[in-house]
Amino acid sequence: MIAFILRRLAFGAATVGGVLTFLFMLFFLYATPEDMARRALGDKAPPQAISTWIANHGYDRPLAWNPDAPADTLLVEHFRRSLSFDFGRSDADGMPIYQRIREGVGPSLALTLPLFVLGLLFSVALGLVVATFRDSYIDRAGLVLCVLTMSLSILLYIIGGQWLLGTVLRWFPVSGFDTDPAMLLRFVALPVLVGVFVSFGEQTRFYRTLFVEETSRDYVRTARAKGCGDGRVMWRHVLPNALIPIVTHVVVAIPLLFTGSILLESFFGIPGLGSMTVEAIHGNDFATLRAMVFLGSLLFIAAQIATDVLYTLLDPRIRLG
Amino acid sequence: MSAALLSNLIVAALVALAIGLAWLVRRRPLWRASARELWRRRPIALAVLGLYACVALLDAVSWVGGQAPDTAAGTSLLAHPRSVVDRLFPADFQERSYSAPLADVEFYGGFKLLHPGAHLLGTDIIGRDVLHQTLRGARVALLIGGLTSLIAIPLALLLGVGAGWLGGRFDDLVFFLISTLASMPSLLLLVALVMVLGTGTAQVCLALGVTGWVGLCRLVRAETLKLRELDYVKAARVLGASDLAIVLRHVLPNLGHLVLISFVLMFSGLVLSEVMLSWLGLGLDGSWGRMIDQARTELSRQPLVWWNLFSASIALFGLILAANLVADALRDVLDPRTATERE
């Protein structure tokens, strides 16, 4: 067990290394610091300005090979700074990135957390319902609804939701943000509603398949033959077994909560990490984007390790096998 | 070679490929039965997909020339090659600004239109016919799906089969590569790639391909591992067939259904991704994503302009819905595991 966790951690560390290497290749080898400077300052910038920009951002080192001081290269610097969360300053406006990320996490979570919880409850419940009534009209209607909602672009949900519920019916403010809890609720309600609608089709289908597969197993038949009622079969037998894939599915989604929702946040004016990313895109701010990708994958890798460990705790076949 | 000629040649190649595939499917009883079953289950969705494909292909066949309209601009409009779809409309089918569907006058200002009552879905901000734009979007959507698959599927097959079949170091390497790519948030990675690579068609498709091959590769690798342990594959090895021969004869054909299902699913995912990229300003010219993005501000106009958004959305929704339905049916027909699960 310990050996397994250690091995898992080692592989996680290797993956972090892989991500950093990939980012290095993308942002320093393919797009060189000079490219970045040109994008930031415009094509007609004088060479003098470009070299100042490069120096100011600390990009004025040899790429990966420096015979005089082997540690003084962009590669080493990129690894060192990323791993110590010292992301430096934005390529666009020179603001410290780490500071911004810390400020953005709160608003992002205010949106994504309720979205996550509500979406999960909603789709698990609906999945359970359609799985219980499988092959009936309820099931078929549910599946048609899922495919229909899955086929619309998220952009349309946002535009439609803002227009219908915000502009025409005036139930919710169209966009904005406030730290006061009551106001926050009003601002967050519409994006949460839209977000639940966007994700529920795919999620419900996932949970339905899972439950249908689980209820067709032999041990369910045994439980019924013992005299268990439907409720007991579902709660005591099916759910503990289904929990294993559910947990795997859910834990891996948690990192996405922190990086926020790019579309929802910027459309609804929530000053979270998603909005920050969009600004970075529009401002050609590679440093911020790099930091976001790195943080996102770091969280994802951590969540994956957590899932694997949880998995072994939940499933006796692995825990004791 | 001109772009028009190249595009015409590609269409010819695609049509030949489709005919070849159809012929192959006809010859194999098992495939034929699957194809029949698929058609029996989802005739409408398949027909809709076929319609989109036809429009897209017809929009890719173009040539110079044709009947000149008798206006002042006259023959200069004919200097560029125009596609079959373009030729469904008059060469000078343009107004000065917005006009509502089938309107006689401009939407704002009330000037008389050059083609009163002829724009079935109205015109956009610079007076282009919306129906025409929508039809042209089909080609962009198919281009995104097709080109990206052309990058992603061979890559996934090569690495997936290689890793599953060879095992050892190579497998470790591929597995590491997959884990690394999969651990990055997909939309962020996509955006980063497009920003660095640039926003041309090829670049966007490359970025989509890099983020898209991972899932399929993982499936292919797992399936190959399973196939390698099957009795008849083992038997073929014992009998001394070469690795390449076994992979070609026994492994690849058994991955066909996975690839097909993933392709259809990937296709709808890609088109939806492009919509998001468009909104971030990184999309392709003439795509439905662009139309939707541009139409966003039109909803706040007074009175509002809805036909642009409406047309692009319906076109997009129809394609994605048909693709999703066909993917589901394909999975039911081809994947025996989920088929038994339905009982």
Add this chain to the structure above:
Amino acid sequence: MSTAVLEVSELTVRFPVGAARLPVVDGVALRLERGKTLALVGESGCGKSMTALALMRLVPKPGRIEAGSIQLEGEEIRELPVAAMRKIRGGRIAMIFQEPMTSLNPVRRVGVQVVEAIRLHEKISRPDARRRAIELFERVGIADAPTRFETYPHQLSGGLRQRVMIAMAIATHPAVLLADEPTTALDVTIQAQILELLRELQRSEGTAILLITHDLGVVAESADRVAVMYAGRVVEEASCRELLRAPRHPYSRALLAAMPAAARPGARLAEIPGTVPPPAQWEQGCRFAPRCEFAVENCRQTVPPLLAFGAGRGVACPIVAAGPCP
């Protein structure tokens, strides 16, 4: 003649497939007696498991019991409300399944699963139930019962798992035990042990057992009476000795002839020509007719009823029942 514990007649189970409703079990009649074993034999897919599940009213959807009566100790249970039926399942009728690996819940300890079976039917405290369950474990021959009690199914061997299943089934002293191929998935030596265990339990508790199998060796060893099924119908019913010595129905004969032990050294192993057709292709009349060497035109038209053939014996074949053995 002893009294019937479970008496089944005209039992019909149908599955809707496309527009048709296939009779997977068709007019089956069975009679289980106290302390006796009835073996139900037949090729794979002939509806043996479905018959057993129907007796528990556990036919999987979209199948349905469409006709027939199921009388448990004189009480009709086919129309019983679901709640009352749950009392009977695992209470008065218990069942053992073929696959001991997948039939136990993989994420719960085996002991807890047996305790659940007890506590579903008796008002008894958890510690008491636990004590009872450990006794049961010892009873079914699980060595080191208290330790094994805490294990998960995957930690036990196939034979032990099947013993757990049996412990679970006999926990409430059921009047009827439905054993659906209890030994098919096991080694030959373990098979013999499990069958011996079932016989021993039957002797001490007087349980009526329906033993489903397609192994005639198992039948010869354990059964008192035998019902032979073909394509959803019982084609012959007789005492075990009589059937094994002189099978009457053409299908029973073919089945026996196909058994390796029946073949004398040097003789060719007989085989039944053709295969069991899937339910969608079943004949209107006798379903064995296409493979039967004695079939006449009438066989394909009308369903042969189970005709009495001597004392306590029935054969669903008018040709065999009428004349001397052809």
